[in-house]
Amino acid sequence: MARHSARREARFDGLFRAHYSSVEAFVRGQFPHADLAEVMSSTFATAWRRLDDIRVEAERGWLIGVANNTALNSIRGRRRRDARDEAYRTITFRGPAELHDHDVPPETLEHLSVAFERLSASDREIIQLAAFDGLTGADLGAALGVSPGTAAVRLHRARQRFSEHYRKQDQP
Amino acid sequence: MNSPTSTAPDPFELLSSMRSPDIDRYLEPGDEPAADALLASILAGSVEPSGAGGPPRRRWPRRVVGGAVVLAVAGGGAVAASRLLAEPTDTASLSCYSDASAEPAIQVAMVIDPSVTPAQQCAPMWSDGTLGTSGAPELASCVTDTGITAVIPGTGDTCVDIGFDERAPTEPGSPNPAAAITNAISDTWSAEDRCIRDVDEAVAMLEQIIADAGADGWTVEVLQPPTDDMPCVGAGVNAQAKQIFTAAYPDGH
Structure with a gap:
């Protein structure tokens, strides 16, 4: 029993240390007004x-799914769907964008933002989780509460729509 | 790269390229005293969840019509076979519970698959990580106070203990036109993957679903025409009335 308890504590210690930063970045980025x-x-x-x-x-996906639920539930006085829409309305970087060592010019960022905001809340959510939280496969499914296969299909479709909106900006 | 031309990089890949490397940082002891304190408090048992608990709850049926819920309203209406054995009034919906509680930590809702028993339908979730990973415990099929089938860990007595009725046994393979139609609607709308704005088009699709299901006596009723605010046509199932009705919902949901 003691051995099981020690193994359990060791696993939790590893989980906590491996994913604390990612969960914290998710909550800070997606729910800046949450506690x-x-x-x-x-x-x-x-x-x-x-x-x-x-x-x-x-x-990681499981933890982010719980953090997402907890943060949404903590936003009192508003419908959950409204809170979710608000949380995923715009592209939300995980941490200061200038620290991310990227070379995407401001005009491209603007195009990305416009395309992103034309997506549905569901599409925005899955794009955020995959792009900025780095969730894939089982993690992405766990975060969304669906199977990995369903998550993959949803992400594929969301990416297609994102791409369409992005490219349309260059057309008259 | 300044404009989104047809040769531009994929926007998702662009976003991903801006992902902060910090999210993969392994926290060593001493890196963040507040995190160390939280870890110690949890292991000491002095921190409790605030109530959200568990991975995302999916309260809506798994099968969804274009983002709108397939509403399975009042079903067979059969009367309880005895004081403790009940038939669900909603014959199309099923909830798999993580706990023997009327307020479980996780509740996965879906459309009943008539080819298996409710317990058989929920059992895989106890292995695939949705409700657990070590296989299904003994599962009981209950009927909630709202007439939905709920599968919980435990026995028939457990249903009664938490305020539900035990569900009357079901025979796998029993025809369930409401579930078949609900699933077909969902699959059709999901395949379309768009906001269906034309009521006539939606009605034609629904009538075809009824014909394909061979469901005698079913009709389509336009209950709520689309509006400017809610331009998309969704569909619901009223099993008791043998009716598919249309409802409007906003685009993007």
């Missing part, structure tokens, strides 16, 4: 309680 400490505390406390149900290959 960061409260969301982080609740998310990882839930993970500790349900550790045996978290698949190793989907830990």
Whole structure:
């Protein structure tokens, strides 16, 4: 029993240290008005309680899914869908954009923003999770509460629509 | 690269190229004292979840029509076979619960697959990580106070313990036109993957679904025509009335 407990603690320690930064960046970026400490505390406390149900290959997605739920639930006085729409209305970088060492010029960023804002809330959500949180496969499915296959199909379609909106800006 | 020409990079790849490397940072002890304190508090058992709990709840049916929910309203209406055994009034909806509780941490909603029992339909979620990873425990099929089939860990008595009724046994393979139609509507709308704005087009699609399902006595009713604010046509199923109705919803949902 003690050995099981030690293994459990070791797994949680690893999960916490491997994903704390990504979950924190997600909450800061997507829910700047949420109580960061409260969301982080609740998310990882839930993970500790349900550790045996978290698949190793989907830990980050699971945590971000819980953090997303916790943050949405903490936005009181508004419908959940409204809160979600608000959270995913615009491109939200994870951390200061100037620190990301990218060479995308401002005009391109503007085109990206316009194309992004023309997407549905669902498309914006999955694009954000995949592009900025780096979620793929099982992680992406866990974050969205769907199977990895469904998440892959949704991402594929969202990317197609994103691309269409992006390219349309160059047409008269 | 300044304008989105046909040869421009994929916008998703552009966004991904701006991903912060910080998100993959492994936190060593001492890197962030606040994080260390939180970890220690959780392991010491002094931090509890605030109530959100669990991965994303999907309260809506798994099969969705163009983003709008396939509403399965009042179903077979059969009467309980005994005081404790009940038939669901909503014959198309199923919820798989993570806990033997009327307020489970995770609740996955979907359309009933008539080819298997409700417990068989929920069981894979206890292995694929949705509800668990180590296989399904003993599962009981209950009927909630809203007439929906809910599959919970436990036995028939557990249903009663949490305020539900135990569901009367079902025979896999029993025909369920409401579920077949609901699934067909969902698949049709999902395949379209667009906002369907033309009511006539939607009605024609729905009538074809009824014909394909061989469902006698089913009709299509335009309940809520689209408007400027809600230009998309969705569809719902009223199993009791053998009716598919259309409803309007906003674009982008």
